[in-house]
Amino acid sequence: MANFNTHLNGAFAVSGIMALTVYKAGLINDSGFLMCMALGTIGGLLPDLDSDNSTPIKLGFNITSFVFAFGLVMHWRNELSLLSLIALWLAGYGFMRYVVFNIFTSMTVHRGIIHSVPYMAVLGLATVSLSYYVLGNALTASWFFGLFLFGGAMVHLALDELYSVNLMGMKMKRSAGTAMKFYQHKDKWWYLLLYGLIALLVYFAPPVTEFWQQVYDPAPWAQLKVGILPDLLEDYLR
Numbered sequence: 001m002a003n004f005n006t007h008l009n010g011a012f013a014v015s016g017i018m019a020l021t022v023y024k025a026g027l028i029n030d031s032g033f034l035m036c037m038a039l040g041t042i043g044g045l046l047p048d049l050d051s052d053n054s055t056p057i058k059l060g061f062n063i064t065s066f067v068f069a070f071g072l073v074m075h076w077r078n079e080l081s082l083l084s085l086i087a088l089w090l091a092g093y094g095f096m097r098y099v100v101f102n103i104f105t106s107m108t109v110h111r112g113i114i115h116s117v118p119y120m121a122v123l124g125l126a127t128v129s130l131s132y133y134v135l136g137n138a139l140t141a142s143w144f145f146g147l148f149l150f151g152g153a154m155v156h157l158a159l160d161e162l163y164s165v166n167l168m169g170m171k172m173k174r175s176a177g178t179a180m181k182f183y184q185h186k187d188k189w190w191y192l193l194l195y196g197l198i199a200l201l202v203y204f205a206p207p208v209t210e211f212w213q214q215v216y217d218p219a220p221w222a223q224l225k226v227g228i229l230p231d232l233l234e235d236y237l238r
């Protein structure tokens, strides 16, 4: 398994380059660029958070609950009275902090569930919906936020995978091959719950086709001149 610094640097480097690429292409604005980089780096640290270091994960859950509650209040500020807004804030915070996140923290008690692809997919998809529906961010930015969080976590799992095999392809540790985890039989009910959540989040996710159309549009990418073959690439993109 790779250590904390490797994960921090790896996730920061990958998400930094990726964020700069989509930023230069004009697909995200200034704050979106910083958010993507931050979320990618956080994603790179998430899989190793478990019951052994529950302080940072509780802090993260608290912050997310606050942001969720404030997002709700901002969303309904014109329709509701001050008293209803306070009630909404408390209800939103309580729901996220004590219902949603209690389910997630009880999962992290079961070591290894959080260190998996589906758990990170749930967090990534939840980020997309939170950003789009609750915080009212733009569709493209919201999808990028979720993708960067998920991508950072995948960098983490890939690094663990790399560090568990040596260059000869021989197994150095028994942990080899278990980093990029999709399912584990001993935790089948937890995985069933995770995949159920993924289905639910995909169903309610903001429109993805519109996002893909934006990403597939060659015009923004044509602004990028990469390496020593800028003209060739430009011709290709044209």
Ligand SMILES: [Zn+2]
Pocket (backbone or CB within 6 Å): 001, 002, 047, 048, 115, 156, 160
């Ligand atoms: Zn790890």
